[in-house]
Amino acid sequence: GQQLNQSPQSMFIQEGEDVSMNCTSSSIFNTWLWYKQDPGEGPVLLIALYKAGELTSNGRLTAQFGITRKDSFLNISASIPSDVGIYFCAGQLAHGGSQGNLIFGKGTKLSVKP
Amino acid sequence: DAGITQSPRHKVTETGTPVTLRCHQTENHRYMYWYRQDPGHGLRLIHYSYGVKDTDKGEVSDGYSVSRSKTEDFLLTLESATSSQTSVYFCAISATGGRLSNQPQHFGDGTRLSIL
Numbered sequence: 001g002q003q004l005n006q007s008p009q010s011m012f013i014q015e016g017e018d019v020s021m022n023c024t025s026s027s028i029f030n031t032w033l034w035y036k037q038d039p040g041e042g043p044v045l046l047i048a049l050y051k052a053g054e055l056t057s058n059g060r061l062t063a064q065f066g067i068t069r070k071d072s073f074l075n076i077s078a079s080i081p082s083d084v085g086i087y088f089c090a091g092q093l094a095h096g097g098s099q100g101n102l103i104f105g106k107g108t109k110l111s112v113k114p
Numbered sequence: 115d116a117g118i119t120q121s122p123r124h125k126v127t128e129t130g131t132p133v134t135l136r137c138h139q140t141e142n143h144r145y146m147y148w149y150r151q152d153p154g155h156g157l158r159l160i161h162y163s164y165g166v167k168d169t170d171k172g173e174v175s176d177g178y179s180v181s182r183s184k185t186e187d188f189l190l191t192l193e194s195a196t197s198s199q200t201s202v203y204f205c206a207i208s209a210t211g212g213r214l215s216n217q218p219q220h221f222g223d224g225t226r227l228s229i230l
Contacts, residue, residue, distance in 0.1 A: 045220070
């Protein structure tokens with residue numbers, strides 16, 4: 001099946017640092033979504049992107065829909081301890097995908113630097 | 115919270131037994147989804163519903179059935195549970211209209227299902 005490559009798989013953050021993660025694919029997408037999941041809870045939608053080049057912010061979070069429509073990026077500025085968790089990207093295929101069927105990345109786990 | 119309740123939150127059962135998970139929403143949203151989450155696989159769509167009695171298969175639908183007799187309830191059934199169906203199951207909903215009308219906007223807190 002279709003796959004999204006999300007990287008990095010995990011990273012450690014120190015309070016105040018900026019964080020970047022991304023999702024790439026060989027397929028073209030017409031929607032990108034970014035979610036955050038805390039332990040024991042369901043994912044929470046952070047940002048939705050709908051066209052190539054779109055840059056959208058939600059507080060300290062900024063996400064971009066790649067120009068090629070095959071990738072997306074999420075940046076967190078000035079990280080704080082409550083940013084820890086797992087971040088998922090998800091994309092809706094431009095061709096061949098069924099309605100309602102998002103493809104999810106495998107997640108980027110943010111932890112606090114020891 | 116978006117008004118999604120999953121029940122049960124945890125369940126342990128034996129191979130071959132039937133299992134039904136329930137998702138209840140108070141938002142009157144049209145779309146409802148069932149996902150499973152497994153290490154190394156992220157979230158994968160099992161089935162979704164776009165209205166009462168209107169359902170369709172997702173990526174990993176084999177071994178699962180669903181029913182939606184009321185707007186607020188979406189049931190996921192494992193007719194004969196297998197160990198490969200041990201997972202965390204999430205229900206999600208989305209509203210009608212707008213760009214996100216057919217994508218999951220709000221997730222429940224999950225059901226952890228163990229099949230021995």
